[in-house]
Structures are given as structure tokens and as C-alpha cells.
Amino acid sequence: MLIRYCSLLLILISSTVLLPAHVSAAETSKEPSSTALELKAGDRVVFIGNTFADQLRLNNYLETLMTSQATVPGLTFRNLAWSGDTLKLRPRPLNFGSLDEHLKEQQADVIIACFGMNESFDGEAGLAEYGEAWKQFLQHLSSQKCNGKSAPRVVIISPIAHENMGPPLPDPVEHNQSLEKYTLAMQKVAKQHQVPFVDLFSKSKNMMQNNISQKLTRNGIHLNEYGYWAISHFVAEQLLGKKLESPxxxxxxxxxxxxxxxxxxxxxxxxxxxxxxxxxxxxxxxxxxxxxxxxxxxxxxxxxxxxxxxxxxxxxxxxxxxxxxxxxxxxxxxxxxxxxxxxxQEQVRDLRSNIARKNELFFYVYRAHNAEYVFGRRTKPFGAVSFPPEMETFDKLIADRETTIKAQARxxxxxxxxxxxxx
Known part of the structure; x- marks a missing residue:
């Protein structure tokens, strides 16, 4: 099922560390968490969330790291995130299909859920509702069999901290207080449901303070390319449960x-x-x-x-x-x-380039530019004739790229x- 562009609302996550769910949001661990994600050979990993998760597909550092550094072979990735999404509100075009339908279509074994930045602007008033929404969401996912066999394994990723960019952009102090509370709420739910939790708020805040010469974001809340590079190292270490180093x-x-x-x-x-x-x-x-x-x-x-x-x-x-x-x-x-x-290193650059192209091809399927003909009001009589074969061509192109990616990953x-x- 497919799509078009959506409005850019706010974002989501940012920086770093996957902690055990019982560790406070103010703490960060130098070692990977004992609650690292359980990955199995051939897993399909699906990202959901808003701008932070959506733009992973434009930078591709996290997927490159997980593809090349995982101890299990054959991981594949799909990005179903959409800028502006919240945990409870995910507007889509006519006949686009629900999140459940897309997760089943992609046969998700693992779901990496990235929310919280947009919701944090509701402040104290929205905090209780946000925590409850997470409980309901996790309970719902536990009843699903997206891969046709078992419930998906879920990871919760918090939003990043709000970086101080100086005037004329706003002072982030008050917003960071809200972000910390929303991160703690996510952490609490993660502990209750025994799912891995990545505290990006604390880690990104530390990174922003420790390297003032290099900004992580474009505008305080959306990561730039360097931000994705830096944060992806920490996220990958936590998801894979090991420290990452080059030969x-x-x-x-x-x-x-x-x-x-x-x-x-x-x-x-x-x-x-x-x-x-x-x-x-x-x-x-x-x-x-x-x-x-x-x-x-x-x-x-x-x-x-x-x-x-x-x-x-x-x-x-x-x-x-x-x-x-x-x-x-x-x-x-x-x-x-x-x-x-x-x-x-040239091989890694080529690997990342092929991952980027694969993600671009999937984007054209998932969020088709001509959605009115693919699944909208003009599906009949035109779209039903032309587009199924074209979508099959995209599927083949994606499969070919993934064959190349698999070979380049080692x-x-x-x-x-x-x-x-x-x-």
C-alpha cells in the first residue's frame, strides 16, 4: 500500500543510548544495555515514528551500522515513519491503509518506535494521556502477528533534547524540562512492559554540551547529517548489545x-x-x-x-x-x-549508498507520488490497469538492491x- 507526502509538523527523537528500562532518564550508560534487542537471522526491522525516524532513510547511518555490525545475518529494514506523526494521530491519504495493515504487509519482526517530540509540546497537561497511549499501543502490538507467526519485538526510542541554537530561535530550557518528563513516562512504560528503551534525550543532551563546536541539529529539534551520524553509533550499540569499533x-x-x-x-x-x-x-x-x-x-x-x-x-x-x-x-x-x-571504507560508503537507493525505491512504493491513481479516487479505471505491474517492478528493484547490500555487509x-x- 502506498502514499504521498505529508505535512511536516514536528519531530521526534534524536540522540542515543539504549538503557535498561529501570535506569532514570538522567543517567546514561557507557556500556550497552543488558536489555539489548533480540535480533534473529533474517529479521525484518521496521521503523515507525515522526521526523527523526522518517529522516533516518535520508541519512542511513543507523541502517548501515546495524547491517554491517550485527552478529546475525540477513537483516532487512523498512521505514514506515512519517514526519508529523504522533503515537495517536497519523493522518494519511484516502485509502492509504492503517499502520497495522502496513506492518503486516512488511511482515515486521521488530518494530523500532520513535515518538515523543511532537507530544512534548503538550507539556504537563498531556503527560498522563501520553503514558496511557503507550500502554494501549504496546498491548495492541502484543496481540498482533505482523510476520504471521509471532508478536513483534518492540523497542521504544525517546526524543532527543532540544539544542540551544541561540537567537532568534527559542531558549530550550522549558521545552527540555517537558522532554525529560515525557522521556521518563516512556521509560516507565518500557519497564512495565519489559521492552528495550533507548534514552536519546539524556545522551543527546550530553553530546550537545560536550561538543559545542558541532551542532547536532538544524533548528534545535531536527537532526542534521552529523547528528544522525553521531547518534546512530550509540543507538546501534544499544540495539546490538555491543560496543562498536573498527578494525x-x-x-x-x-x-x-x-x-x-x-x-x-x-x-x-x-x-x-x-x-x-x-x-x-x-x-x-x-x-x-x-x-x-x-x-x-x-x-x-x-x-x-x-x-x-x-x-x-x-x-x-x-x-x-x-x-x-x-x-x-x-x-x-x-x-x-x-x-x-x-x-x-570505500566499501562502507558504497554500502550506505545502496541502502539509500533501496530506501528511496521503497519510499516511491510506500508513499507513491501519484497516490490518487495507485490507491485513491482514480484507481479505477486507470490505476488498476497500470500500477500493479509497475509496483512489481519496484519490488524487484528493491530485492536486487538488498542482494547487493547483503553481499557488501561483510x-x-x-x-x-x-x-x-x-x-
Whole structure:
């Protein structure tokens, strides 16, 4: 079933951490929660919510991380979110179909529900009703079998904090007080129903305070690209139940030793002014930050790093599969260099690009631009003839992309690394 655009009302979620439901919203955990989402091979994961969830499909960092870092294979994702949605109000075009119908059509195994930003503007007056709406919603989902076999596993994600953008935009202090209360209400319901809860409010608030050089949002409540990149790392860690790190290598020239994390080293060769070895990564590196951003230093520590100690003085160039990656002096290598142009990083960029195209294709089906002919008042006589075959074509294009995504989601062949003195 399909659709068109809808009005942009407000938004939803933002930043980070999936906590056990009994932890207060003011607390954040440095380690993934013990209530991490249970994922199974082949799960269909569906996002619902408003602007935060809707625009995940435009940035695609979270889906890239979950696709490439999950310990189970074959996860697929669909985005049914719609800017302006609230938990109780989801306006749609004529004959569009209910949320239940779309969840069943997509055979949802897992539902990631992102609400709360829009509702938070109701303040104290709407708080009790909001908590009750969550109870009813979770009870309803527990009675559904969207995949035809079992009730969906649900994750609740809170809204982000309201970022201070300065005049002329409003001071966020009062709104953040409301957001914290709505986050606590969601957390309480999550605990009662024993479902995972991601506290984005607390984490995003900390991120906004700790890296004032880089804004997370465009306008205080809608994430920018950097915001999606940063927050997706934390959300993915919590949903997957593990800390995420890229493969890294440490070499001690004097000991002729090579140690690798999240990778295996073989065929090492130490010579006077060069080092060669073969690397097989266990996992892909994490997506690099947007080029124009000023990224958080802790998040950058998760990027691939090569450290080489006790090199003779001089300048050295790194080649991977014969292609120059970077060059630096011995003292810089000893401190460790972040690597940003590895073949595996290009693979991650291609993966994210294919995920973006897949999501774009699905958007054209789910929210069809010519909805009047597809399912609206002009379905007969024109739409009923033309559009079913066209929708089948979209389905095939999406399936083809997902075949490519599945192949790209894991490290491919071994890579040949070489460090050579250049002066």
C-alpha cells in the first residue's frame, strides 16, 4: 500500500543510548544495555515514528551500522515513519491503509518506535494521556502477528533534547524540562512492559554540551547529517548489545610483532625500511563522519587506526592493495594515525549508498507520488490497469538492491598492507 507526502509538523527523537528500562532518564550508560534487542537471522526491522525516524532513510547511518555490525545475518529494514506523526494521530491519504495493515504487509519482526517530540509540546497537561497511549499501543502490538507467526519485538526510542541554537530561535530550557518528563513516562512504560528503551534525550543532551563546536541539529529539534551520524553509533550499540569499533592494527618494529583488533594478520614481513602483511578484517569499519563536520573525539576513536612503534626516523607511506592511503613521519605513526581512505571504507560508503537507493525505491512504493491513481479516487479505471505491474517492478528493484547490500555487509577479501620509507 502506498502514499504521498505529508505535512511536516514536528519531530521526534534524536540522540542515543539504549538503557535498561529501570535506569532514570538522567543517567546514561557507557556500556550497552543488558536489555539489548533480540535480533534473529533474517529479521525484518521496521521503523515507525515522526521526523527523526522518517529522516533516518535520508541519512542511513543507523541502517548501515546495524547491517554491517550485527552478529546475525540477513537483516532487512523498512521505514514506515512519517514526519508529523504522533503515537495517536497519523493522518494519511484516502485509502492509504492503517499502520497495522502496513506492518503486516512488511511482515515486521521488530518494530523500532520513535515518538515523543511532537507530544512534548503538550507539556504537563498531556503527560498522563501520553503514558496511557503507550500502554494501549504496546498491548495492541502484543496481540498482533505482523510476520504471521509471532508478536513483534518492540523497542521504544525517546526524543532527543532540544539544542540551544541561540537567537532568534527559542531558549530550550522549558521545552527540555517537558522532554525529560515525557522521556521518563516512556521509560516507565518500557519497564512495565519489559521492552528495550533507548534514552536519546539524556545522551543527546550530553553530546550537545560536550561538543559545542558541532551542532547536532538544524533548528534545535531536527537532526542534521552529523547528528544522525553521531547518534546512530550509540543507538546501534544499544540495539546490538555491543560496543562498536573498527578494525585497528598496532605494530612494534623492534619486536617484529603485529597485533590486530577485529581482524587477523598473516604473512608479515619486516625489512630494513619497510613492513608488509596481510589483513583479514572480522567486520567492516564504521562509517566515516560527514566531511565538513567537527566530530566528537570519542567517536573518532572508533575509526580505523594504525599505530607503528619504534620505526627508524623518516617519512613512510602506507599502501593497501597497492594504492596509497596516507603518509607520515615516524613520530606520527608512533602516536597512531586514523585511516580514512581504506578500500574497506570505500566499501562502507558504497554500502550506505545502496541502502539509500533501496530506501528511496521503497519510499516511491510506500508513499507513491501519484497516490490518487495507485490507491485513491482514480484507481479505477486507470490505476488498476497500470500500477500493479509497475509496483512489481519496484519490488524487484528493491530485492536486487538488498542482494547487493547483503553481499557488501561483510568484509570481502584479504588486503595486502605495506609501509615503505619515502625519504
Amino acid at each position: 585497528s592494527v598496532v605494530i612494534d618494529v623492534s619486536q617484529k610483532q603485529i597485533e590486530a583488533s577485529h581482524a587477523k594478520v598473516s604473512a608479515s614481513n619486516f625489512q630494513a625500511e619497510q613492513i608488509e602483511f596481510t589483513l583479514q578484517a572480522d567486520t567492516l569499519p564504521l562509517p566515516a563522519p560527514p566531511q565538513t563536520s567537527i566530530p566528537d573525539s570519542e567517536l573518532m576513536e572508533k575509526q580505523p587506526r594504525l599505530t607503528i612503534r619504534n620505526l627508524p626516523e623518516g617519512k613512510y607511506r602506507l599502501l593497501v592493495n597497492g594504492t596509497p592511503v596516507t603518509e607520515a613521519r615516524h613520530s606520527d605513526w608512533a602516536r597512531g594515525l586514523l585511516l580514512m581512505h581504506l578500500p574497506s 568484509p570481502l577479501d584479504e588486503t595486502k598492507w605495506g609501509l615503505f620509507r619515502v625519504d
